[in-house]
Structures are given as C-alpha cells and as structure tokens.
Amino acid sequence: EAQVTQNPRYLITVTGKKLTVTCSQNMNHEYxxxxxxxxxxxxxxxYYSMNVEVTDKxxxxxxxxxxxxxxxxxxxxxxxxxxxxxxxxxxxxxPGLLKNSPLHFGNGTRLTVT
Amino acid sequence: QQQVKQSPQxxxxxKGGISIINCAYENTxxxxxxxxxxxxxxxxxxxIAIRPDVSEKKEGRFTISFNKSAKQFSLHxxxxxxxxxxxxxxxxxxxxxGYNKLIFGxxxxxxxxx
Numbered sequence: 001e002a003q004v005t006q007n008p009r010y011l012i013t014v015t016g017k018k019l020t021v022t023c024s025q026n027m028n029h030e031y032x033x034x035x036x037x038x039x040x041x042x043x044x045x046x047y048y049s050m051n052v053e054v055t056d057k058x059x060x061x062x063x064x065x066x067x068x069x070x071x072x073x074x075x076x077x078x079x080x081x082x083x084x085x086x087x088x089x090x091x092x093x094x095p096g097l098l099k100n101s102p103l104h105f106g107n108g109t110r111l112t113v114t
Numbered sequence: 115q116q117q118v119k120q121s122p123q124x125x126x127x128x129k130g131g132i133s134i135i136n137c138a139y140e141n142t143x144x145x146x147x148x149x150x151x152x153x154x155x156x157x158x159x160x161x162i163a164i165r166p167d168v169s170e171k172k173e174g175r176f177t178i179s180f181n182k183s184a185k186q187f188s189l190h191x192x193x194x195x196x197x198x199x200x201x202x203x204x205x206x207x208x209x210x211x212g213y214n215k216l217i218f219g220x221x222x223x224x225x226x227x228x
Contacts, residue, residue, distance in 0.1 A: 004157070031213070040123065042203060043158070043218040050213060090157050100146045100207055100214055105157025 002027045006091050006106035013081055014114055021076045021109045023091030029104070031094040032074040033058070034066065036087040037108075043090065049074055050096075081113040118206045120219030127226050133191035135222045137204035140185065144206035146214065149178065149189050152201040152221075161202070162189070194226045 004025045013019055025032065033048035035058075045058030049068040063085055065077040074093075078085060088110050092103040119138045127133045137147075148163035164171045164178040164187065171178045177190040191198055204219040 035218075037221075040220055042120070042220040045216075048213075056211070092157070096213075100148075100163070102148070102160035102163075103150075103158075103216070105159065107155065107157050 002104070004091055004093050004104050004106035006089075006109050008109060009107065010110050012112045012114065015082055016080050019078050019081060019111075021078075021089060021091075021111070023074045023076065023106060024072050025074075025091075025093040025104070026072065027093060027095075027104065028071065029093035030071070030096050031101075032068065033092050033094075033103070034064070034074070034076050035090045035092065036060065037090060038087050046076070046089075078111075081111075083113050085111065086113050087111060118204060118217050118219040120204050120222060122222060123220065124223045125225070127191075127194045127224065129194065129196060129226055129228050131194050131226075133189075133194045133198065133224055133226070135189045135202055135204070135224070136186065137188065137206075137219050138184075138186045139206050141206075141208065142185070143208040143210075144217075145209075146207040147178070147180065147187050148205050148207070148216075149176075150203045150205060150218075152203065154200075158201075158203055191224075194224075196226045196228050199224055199226050 007022045034046040035043040044060045047066040049055045091106045094101045149161045150158035151161040152158040175192045180187045202222045207214045
C-alpha cells in the first residue's frame with residue numbers, strides 16, 4: 001500500500017531533550033516536506049526537500065533540523081525542544097510539485113513539550 | 115502577501131443541507147487552488163482542486179466556485195452527510211524558489227448532524 005509513515009504517533013518530552021520524528025514514504029517520491037498544524041493557523045511548512053541531499057527552509061524553520069540521506073526517509077529533528085513546539089506534525093510527499101501533484105500526508109505525530 | 119484567509123472557523127450543518135466554506139487570497143501569482151479534507155487522527159488528503167481559468171469545478175457533491183476578479187474561492191458540499199464531518203483546508207499554490215509552494219488556510223471544522 002502506498003503510504004507515508006510517521007513515528008511515533010504520540011510523543012511527550014521535556015524541554016531541551018533532543019528528539020527525532022521519523023518519516024518514510026514507499027512511493028519513490030522526490031519531494032518531501034514537514035508541516036506543523038496549530039489551531040487557527042492551519043498547516044505551516046517547516047522544511048522541505050526536493051531530492052536526496054537537497055533541503056530548504058519553509059515558513060517556520062526555527063528550532064528544527066532535517067536531513068535527506070535517502071530518497072524514502074526525511075526525519076525531523078528537534079535539537080532542544082521548547083514548549084512552543086508543542087503541536088501536531090505532518091510529513092508529506094509528492095512526485096514533485098512542478099505540476100501541482102497532490103501531497104500525500106502521513107497520519108501525524110502529536111508532540112507535547114513540557 | 116502569501117496568506118490565504120479561510121472562513122468560517124467552524125460550521126454545523128444538518129444532514130442534507132449545503133455546507134459552504136470560503137477562502138480569499140491577495141497574491142495574483144497563485145495559480146492553483148486545491149482543497150484538502152482531514153478526518154480525525156488522519157493526515158489531510160486532496161479532495162478537489164481548480165485552476166483560475168475556470169469558474170467552477172464539480173466532483174460529485176463537492177463543487178469549487180472561483181471568482182478571479184474578487185480573488186475568492188469557495189467549497190460547496192451539497193446534500194451534506196455525517197460522513198463529511200471533517201476539517202477542510204483551502205490552499206493556494208504559486209511558483210516560488212524553484213517549486214510550486216503551497217499555502218494553506220487556517221481550516222474549517224465541519225460537523226454534519228444527522
């Protein structure tokens with residue numbers, strides 16, 4: 001089944017403790033992206049990647065890192081999480097956005113930072 | 115301006131009624147307008163999309179109406195069903211930084227009561 005898989009689904013951590021949220025897609029998509037969803041703010045892009053070893057900042061990149069060492073994986077790293085990073089996170093992939101291909105989203109990771 | 119303004123924030127409709135969600139944008143560089151549907155515990159999924167060269171697009175009970183001069187577009191759900199209860203995001207796409215950047219609205223939580 002074609003899908004984007006995120007892990008974990010739920011994560012509770014404390015301020016400053018480094019964490020990684022994994023994302024993997026099995027559709028051979030070139031484009032991958034991370035979004036955060038907050039009430040009243042919709043989906044905001046954190047980072048995106050056009051292909052392996054190519055990543056760039058989205059609209060809200062502060063406090064986050066990503067890497068794209070393989071085509072299928074695009075982990076999101078929070079080196080020193082803070083409470084304002086408490087949010088619902090989504091990974092998404094697409095064959096490429098040059099032709100407005102639809103985004104395929106994972107089922108989300110709900111992160112709580114205390 | 116890269117914002118997409120979406121209203122209402124929440125909507126309650128009786129079964130069989132019409133649900134209407136509105137979006138507005140400022141930047142005329144946007145050239146593709148998708149709607150995403152998100153069920154609880156799931157990631158958003160593409161529902162329907164329109165390009166600005168047409169004024170309406172219909173897929174089953176879902177219709178997008180597009181008013182280019184007013185820079186507004188809306189989603190109409192005819193004969194709304196309880197299974198349509200979800201969060202709906204409008205979005206707008208523009209070519210920026212070498213790819214088609216997608217900007218999402220804040221979302222509308224729709225509840226269809228039996």
